Amino acid sequence: IYIFSFFSFVRSMVTAQRWKGLTIKDVPEKGRGVFTKRRFEQGEVVCEYHGRLVSREEGLAIHASSPDMNPGHLLFYKNKRNEAMCIDAHEESCQCHPLSIIYGRLINHSSKRANIRPRLFIHNDRDVILFITLRDILVNEELRYDYGIPHVPWPTL
Numbered sequence: 588i589y590i591f592s593f594f595s596f597v598r599s600m601v602t603a604q605r606w607k608g609l610t611i612k613d614v615p616e617k618g619r620g621v622f623t624k625r626r627f628e629q630g631e632v633v634c635e636y637h638g639r640l641v642s643r644e645e646g647l648a649i650h651a652s653s654p655d656m657n658p659g660h661l662l663f664y665k666n667k668r669n670e671a672m673c674i675d676a677h678e679e680s681c682q683c684h685p686l687s688i689i690y691g692r693l694i695n696h697s698s699k700r701a702n703i704r705p706r707l708f709i710h711n712d713r714d715v716i717l718f719i720t721l722r723d724i725l726v727n728e729e730l731r732y733d734y735g736i737p738h739v740p741w742p743t744l
């Protein structure tokens with residue numbers, strides 16, 4: 588019953604893109620960041636890295652055309668068939684949920700103090716990258732994950 592309710596909750600949240608308990612704040616030297624408005628337990632889903640599914644090559648082309656070659660709003664991953672893919676979230680909002688805040692694209696990087704990690708799920712035959720908490724998270728903590736890129740251009744925290 589617990590597993591069924593977990594998946595039905597995730598399905599409804601992915602469909603609606605109305606993630607709860609999150610807010611956006613400015614963070615010195617990082618731009619915007621995503622913060623918690625409630626406690627999350629270890630293993631909870633916080634939100635999706637929602638965007639347009641493109642090939643790795645297309646993602647790299649978007650990256651190369653960005654003004655300062657900064658990682659920007661792209662997430663590279665391998666799908667279940669081991670193909671290199673990318674979620675392109677460079678648009679502020681998506682066409683499928685024009686009124687929703689896409690929190691996933693606003694989460695900052697940390698390798699040493701990551702408190703969430705991305706994980707691949709399949710929903711309606713579509714790849715869905717969900718962020719899962721690595722530990723209990725208190726109210727007003729910034730969410731951070733390890734972008735997994737070798738040379739980040741800012742001090743890694």
Ligand SMILES: C[S@@+](CC[C@H](N)C(=O)[O-])C[C@H]1O[C@@H](n2cnc3c(N)ncnc32)[C@H](O)[C@@H]1O
Nearest residue numbers: 616617618619657658659692693694695696741
């Ligand atoms: C996925 S976006 C995160 C949201 C971004 N801060 C914003 O305001 O849109 C990735 C960008 O955020 C910034 N960023 C992410 N993690 C950072 C960090 N640890 N220190 C400084 N800047 C960071 C970089 O500009 C990076 O290209």
